[in-house]
Amino acid sequence: MPTPHLSLKERNAYRSLEDVVGCKWSAAVVGALQRGVVRPGKLERYIPGISTKILNERLRRLLEYGLIVRRDLSEATTLHVEYHLTPAGERLAGIIEQLHALQTEHDATRDAK
Template sequence: MPPGKPKFIPLADRKNYHRFEDVIGCKWSSSVVAAVAGGVTRPGELERFIPGISTKILNERLRKLVDFGVLTRSEQPGLPARVDYGLTEAGKKLATLLDQVRLLNLEHPAPES
């Protein structure tokens, strides 16, 4: 093993990886981030835009992405109240990375079985 190379991942790094995986590693999170990056900002629109996502899962993902600092949530007064989501600076970076992963996936499709 080369000098200076760690023999294991430190606990603090593992915790950060696990937290990241919990939020971003969910199959729905990348779809939500990509949709918001594409201009779909309201919960009802997101639910219609992302086939197969339930209201419960969408709300859970939105909450986690806001808590993680990827999305912002803004409420507009009125009846009914209007809620919009947007990307933070970190969310914009993540959206760019997710798009690069999507393009890489298109360049290297999975072999047919």
């Protein structure tokens, strides 16, 4: 028999997950990283409407959650930063792509009626 409610631990896990993947910007950042856009400036240009502040916030949250890693590739005079998906981030990217395909399929079915 199922429990009558979610435990506090389960609720906190859902809240944390919602904060990371429930944000439209997180999905866009993960999708861009999956497509090979790894530099912060390029991410900002690749994702229409995202501000520098929101991009940095989302990158921090994705880092904290372990979905991406930051690579500092410092050269003699310049700092070069890249972000890459972790294996968990790759799995999430696959799920996001499945959701996108489902939405596209749903839209096509709805438009055909």
